[in-house]
Amino acid sequence: MSKVAHCNCGALRAEVDGEPEAVVACHCVDCQRRTGSVIGVGAYYPENRVRITGERKNFMRGTASGKKFEQSFCPHCGTSVFWVAELKPNVVGIAVGCFADPTFPAPMRSVWEQTHHPWLGLPEGIQHYSQGRAGTTPR
């Protein structure tokens, strides 16, 4: 079954097949600024199950691991819809909010909790990391 994530104005769309390989809640300051919210929640799909349509602009930034991270947003309305990390170039991260689907699977992991807003609750039983998954062990 396919699902569509899209920006506010609808011009930039990401259609995906099947279930995500991972759903991750990230509290890093870059996700906070990317979304304008206090948390970024991403669903990760292999690139061959993602079809992107529409005009986009890309913003490239560095990460804590020293690798690049390219996030794509709609040039008309500014919504950040998807991203690709140099660390895993064949995987596309899609902003779960862009699916606007409350039945979307909950995060299985919570990362960069060192900058977690303390009032924000998280689902029971998920994995917690103080930084990224690569650099830290679960706590």
Ligand SMILES: [Zn+2]
């Ligand atoms: Zn748009």
Ligand SMILES: [Zn+2]
């Ligand atoms: Zn983040």
